[in-house]
Amino acid sequence: MTLLFRNLALCLMLMIPASVPALERPKLTLAVGGHALLYNLPLAVALQKGYFEEQGLELEVVDFSAGVKALQAMIAGDAEVVSGAYDHTLRMQARGHALRAFVLTAEAPQVVVAVSSRSLPEYCTASDLRGKKIGISSAGSSTQMLANLILAKAGVRADEVTFVEVGASADAAQALHSGKVDVIAHTEPVISLLEKQHGLHIIADTRHPQGTRALFGGPMPAGTLYTKVSFIEENPRTIQALTNAMVKALHWLRSASAEDVAALVPTDYLLDDPDLYKQAYRNIQPALSSNGLFPAQGPALTRQALQAFDPTLREMALSPAGTWTNDFVNAALQAMK
Known part of the structure; x- marks a missing residue:
């Protein structure tokens, strides 16, 4: 009887990986420009709340002085994923790099x-x-x-x-x-x-939708997680895990007060002035995405804005279609129901 139970337990252990596939890349490096900026608050929330660990991810976050430097680190192979601005995917398309954003954290640039x-x-x-x-x-x-x-x-x-x-x-x-x-x-x-x-x-x-519409004519995809298209295709379960964590962070922020946020983030983010930080959060709160989904017209507006001032980009046939996807967010939202 004892041998029977041992064999049964062994069979059950062997069945678990088949029913819950392991992540392709459980250890990742994520590059970010200005981790303490409220632009990257959803990432900070996901880290502080342990949402990445819940998804089986071990994330190393490397902070840079600006988002473009985080982008450069990913292109150079020093990071797999970037927390940064959506418009970088279109800029890099013009240079022959295929990048794709897979979760949206803000519908306004907050600049x-x-x-x-x-x-x-x-x-x-x-x-x-x-x-x-x-x-x-x-x-x-x-x-x-x-x-x-x-x-x-x-x-x-x-x-x-x-x-x-x-x-x-x-x-x-x-x-x-x-x-x-x-x-x-x-x-x-x-x-x-x-x-x-x-x-x-x-x-x-552009800390709020009204100012963003006045300047761009509609919602402007801003903060995202993005990576190389090839990485998404090779590691879909890992991308889904990252997305699940970020969507959960956005869900928490939907009802979070300024006091909740100030109590959660590392103390050095507060600039020795918690009241100022709380006001800064209230200023950008309307810009945050409620669900992580890209608005359909947003990527085209980004292309329009980039081509409005850059003659080089104006002459190029940039295609937003391949630079974003809602597939992973839709799956995350379905799983939360």
Whole structure:
């Protein structure tokens, strides 16, 4: 009888992997630009709540000074996945790289373009930015994309201003405060910190859907997880596990208060000012995706925005169709029912 039970137990153990397939890549490196920025809050929530571990993933997160540097790390093979802006998938398509975003974390870029009331007290229109120094997180970043779009709408060429990289940390605020730049294009909590410390005149505000629609004409896919198309095709169960964790984080954020968020994130994210961080969260909360799904018209609007200011991209037949998918999010949402 004992031998019978042992054999039965062995059979059951052998059956488990067949019914629950193992992940192809349980250990992953994820690159992110500015982990402490609220732009990447859903990732922070998933990490702090242990959602990746629940999915059988062991995730190493490598933080970079800007999203474009995280992208470069993935292209170089130093990371498998990026938490970053959707528009990078289209930019890289133009360079022959096939990338695909598989979960959306925000439907608005959350970038604010603002001028220093001290440096430009008589600012009137965006044409006044001609000849000025504009602080961006990094060259090729979404912050630069938004600044370029504002300039293009005002008839100002990109070569008529000077872009200054100020990074993705709170030190970016010091660049405006010290006069190193006259204008800032950045995200939270840097903007709230500047609003508290320094007079700002906001030119464009995409921390909420209204400002995003005013600038782009509709929802603008922003924060995502993306990777190489080949990696998705080779590791679909791993991608599904990543998606499940992120969708669960977005679900938590739907009902989370500013106090809940401030209590969850690492203390160094709070910039020694929990109240400021809470306000910064309230500022971007409307931009967060409620379910992780890409809005159908969003990718085409991203292409339109990129081609509006970049003559090189304007001449290329960019196809958003292959740069995003809702398949994994739909599966995650179905499993949560």
